Amino acid sequence: MKQWELFELTLPLQGSDADCEKVEAAFTENGATTTVRGFCDGDGICKVRYLPTAPGVCSWKVSGPVQATGEETVAPAAENTHGPVRVQGMGFAHADGTPYVPFGTTVYALAHQPDELVEQTLTTLAQSPFNKVRLCIFPKSYQYNSNEPLYYPFEKTTDGKWDVHRPCLAFWHRFESILRRLDFMGIQADLILFHPYDRWGFSMLSHAEDLCYLSTVLHRLAAFPNVWWSLANEYDLLPAKTMQDWYGLEDFIAENDPFHNLYSVHYCFKPWDYSRPAVTHVSAQTKTVSRVAEWRGHYKKPIVIDECCYEGNFPEPWGNLSGREMVYRFWCVAATGGFCTHGETFLDDEDEIVWWAKGGTLKGESPARIAFLREIIEALPGVLEPIPNPMASMIDPAERDTIRAQIAFLPAARRHTIEVILDTDPLEVRTLVENEMLYEGHCGEDVYLTFFRRQCRARTTLNLPESGSYRVEIIDTWAMTRTVAAEYASGKTTIALPGKEGIAVLAVRIGNKE
Known part of the structure; x- marks a missing residue:
């Protein structure tokens, strides 16, 4: 065995394929035991998969239709192998503590394309800034x-x-080879378990059949170190399933995943209840990227905007963002402590190959700028904490009485101005916030980041701690340039800006004020 690398036992099975479901293997490391179930892999073979967690010795015992025992030496993790990703505070880290910042993309039907196209897509991903990819297990129509x-x-x-009791081994072997390739490239696989875009009947399986399918998924894939679970893409567009069905599927995953992989649910119109204990992070579909700070405060979990529309030229409104707008949305999310996901939808009338659906090659202008942003964000000492925006808090009607109580001490004229906003239609307030708010975050007193989006300012004033000494940079998020505007800044500092859109200001503490 090797730490954080999938380990597989291959066992001869005397009996029917169904007997594999009765095979259990208990793996014990450092006094802790993890029990996993077997699965049939054809030709009378039962397999069991496990993910070793620490160097040393791991003993195992197989029970059921197959009886076996053994002991393995677990070698230390290979260089650049950091283990599965887990939640750490309001962000993510690998099991060995190495920070992980998701910069994702979407290729829904990657696993259902011809070998040549899959190979082209994986080659493109290897050269891209993306370290997470959303993809479906079921085919997509x-x-x-x-x-x-x-x-x-x-x-x-x-x-x-x-026949959910008879997995197609050619499909699963091919799917697993894609997961291994992604893992080798350091890319997390966010696996979509259900979705509504179906002409084959997979979205209409019975609840019992769904559970059998999930058993296959969990037994075969849970031990892969780069796997996340997404219960569904746009779960609320699947009329055949009730909320009780969905909660039952969620509970089944939570109870039967021995490795506790990251888990969330993606929606179209009706957000999932992300406060549910099995959910590790928010997986949102929204154009309103100003809500990251609000959701962070509400759910106390990492916020991943897995769909904020796509860069492309589709006639559909969700598929024709400019590259610049896609980049801006990434910066808005990142500056307020969230994580954003890319997608690309450029028409190709000849062979109908669109990245968001099938992969291929990237054609847009945003990936290079997302790589530039990733370099900046990964160099920070931690996940940015959003700097509260008082206007954003006025959006939520439930908070209005609280805000009224908090402003009671203000002079009458100022109090009246705020009360007018509180009494305004929420959509009007949302528009005001979107157009005028700043996207700001900080890492304690070490880093301050402000993104001005489409505001074309000639200057801005920073209110930095008096005790610190800061290097201030002006970042052109589209031209991908960084210009030092001030060295050893502290306290109230006015910075000249170029008067153009897409500008960010980054202040990094370089010492204490002398």
């Missing part, structure tokens, strides 16, 4: 995605129905 998959997750019965 939607615009610009009409081709039939090479394989399906299950075989069929004689009457043409999906």
Whole structure:
């Protein structure tokens, strides 16, 4: 075994394939035991997968239709192998403590494309700034995605129905090879377990069939060190499932994933209840990127905007962001302590290959600028904490009485101005906030970051701690330039700006004021 690398036991099985489901293996490291279940991998073979967590000795014992015991030496993790990603505060880190900042992209139907296209996509990902990819297990039927998959997750019965008790091994072996390739490149695989875009009947399986499918997924894939679970893409567009069905599926994953992989749920219109204990982070679909700070405060969990529309030229309104707007949304989210996900939707009338659906090559202007942002964010000492924006808090009607009580001490004229805003239609307030707010965050007193989005300011004034000495940079997020505007700044500091949109200001503490 090697620490943080998938370990696999291959066991000969005397009996039917169904007997594999009765096989259990208990792995013990440092006095802690993890029990995992087996799965059939064809030709009378049962496999069990485990993820070792620490150098030393790991003993194992297989029970059920197969009986076996053994002991393995766990070698230290290979260089640049840091273990699965877990939540750390309001951000993420690998199991060994190495910080992980998700800069994701979306390629929904990657696993259902021809080998040549999969290879091209993986080659592109290796050269991209993206360290997380959202992809579906089930095939997807939607615009610009009409081709039939090479394989399906299950075989069929004689009457043409999906037999969830007979996984298609060609599909799973191929899917697992993609996961291994992504892991080798240091890319997390955010696996979408269900979705509504279906012409084959996978979205219409019974609840019992769904649980059988999830068992296959968990037994085969949970031990991969780079796997996250997304219960669904746009769960609220699946009419065949009730909320009780969804909660049952969530509970099943929580109870049957021995490795406790990251887990969330993506929505279209109705946000999931991200306060539920099984949910590790928020997976949001929104154009309103000003809500990151609000959600952080409400859920006390990392906020990942997994869909904020896509850079491209689709006729559909969600698929024609400019590259500049995509970059701006990334900066808005990052500056307020969240994490954003990219997508690209450029029409290709000849072969219907669109990155967001199938992969291929990237055509947009945003990836290079996202790489520039990633370099800046990863160099920070921690996850940015949003600097509260009083206007943003006025959006939530539930907070209005609280705000009225808090402003009671203000002079009448000032109090009246705020009360007028409180009584304004929430949509009007939202528009005001979106247009006029700053996107600001800080790491204690070590770093202050402000993003001005489309504001074209000639100057700004920073209110830095008097005790610190700061280097202040002006960042052009589109031209990808960093210009030092002040050395050894402290306290109230006015900085000249270029009077153009897309400007950020970064102040980094370099010492104490002499």
